[in-house]
Amino acid sequence: MSAVIATIETLLVDLPTIRPHKLSMTTMACQTMVIVRLCDSDGVEGLGEGTTIGGLAYGPESPESIKRNIDTYLAPLLIGQPASNVNALRARLNRHARGNAIAKSALETALLDAQGKRLGLSVAELLGGAQQSHLPVLWTLASGDTQRDIDEAFQRLDDRRHCDFKLKIGANPIAQDVAHVAAIKAALGERASVRVDVNQAWDEATAVRGIAALQEAGIDLIEQPIPAREHAGLIRLANRFRVPMLADEAVQDARDGFDLAAAGFSGAYALKIAKSGGLQGVLELAHVAQAAGIGLYGGTLLEGSIGTAASLHAWATLPELAWGSEMFGPLLLKDDIVTQPLDYREFGVALPSGPGLGITLDEDKLAHYTRAH
Ligand code: MUC
Ligand code: MG
The missing domain is CATH 3.20.20.120 (Enolase-like C-terminal domain)
Structure with missing residues (x-):
């Protein structure tokens, strides 16, 4: 049996910037990333990230809406589906959910990272x-x-x-x-x-x-x-x-x-x-x-x-x-x-090497910067 998608977890992670970053629509002192941890039924984990600038200052998705829309609408479309057909999963998300490009990007990244780890290939490969x-x-x-x-x-x-x-x-x-x-x-x-x-x-x-x-x-x-x-x-x-x-x-x-x-x-x-x-x-x-x-x-x-x-x-x-x-x-x-x-x-x-994205989470740092609620 080929692996199916078992769990998808989303975390809001707040990291301070090295200095204020001033744009025409906002000044950033902190960046908020939505980190996606997707696990298949074989225990292979894929990582993804959905990030925007200044809450709703840049576009119609905020970190909080990205997390909520993944948790409520997008993750349930993926759970239980075969994990290795990224094209089919992408089409499924697009068929059932309009817009939400950043949330979809975070999920597709996690799917590709997991696929790469499964096959021993980098995402570029x-x-x-x-x-x-x-x-x-x-x-x-x-x-x-x-x-x-x-x-x-x-x-x-x-x-x-x-x-x-x-x-x-x-x-x-x-x-x-x-x-x-x-x-x-x-x-x-x-x-x-x-x-x-x-x-x-x-x-x-x-x-x-x-x-x-x-x-x-x-x-x-x-x-x-x-x-x-x-x-x-x-x-x-x-x-x-x-x-x-x-x-x-x-x-x-x-x-x-x-x-x-x-x-x-x-x-x-x-x-x-x-x-x-x-x-x-x-x-x-x-x-x-x-x-x-x-x-x-x-x-x-x-x-x-x-x-x-x-x-x-x-x-x-x-x-x-x-x-x-x-x-x-x-x-x-x-x-x-x-x-x-x-x-x-x-x-x-x-370009990072190694299977998938070539990235490994530091669990202590992740826990330290993850927003409590
Ligand atoms: C943008 O609009 O290009 C890229 C670099 C930066 O400082 O802000 C972004 C967003
Ligand atoms: Mg620009």
């Missing part, structure tokens, strides 16, 4: 095999203070940790944001690539003014300057400026990616397992982008080590990420819940 084993990783400067951001950037460059930087803007008046970005770019010069993420904060007219000034200051990439659903506006901005646009909130899954490309968008897509409901969904988006000649960027919702490792296994199957990745989530957190942290060096991170 389950997805067809890795084409990269060391992936570039940028750092987000978001302390809210220009000089502190500059000091932080030089530290990361000197440590050979990161050589590309993303600045979170959109919370302040446009002149203040532009001055902040221009000062950082002027300080770093040609030593580093500097990009910005506006997280939808501008309207199109503000974006035209802001992007003109940022292009002038030597910024390399403009991420999601206007609201997610304004596809036509994003295409107009992409056509208007030399500096490329990176679509993030505007592209959740392959369907969004197809629509935006078919409507004439050029630029790049931020891939996130959380947006696309998991690793297979995000690779569908990546393949649409590749067919349309749109560059790829490995994105994060600031997941911890489990979600970051899952993303790395997906990105590793791609021939290249034209804009690199931002898989630095674990480095923003003061502590970790795994025994062997990810290996960050030489401006990137190594």
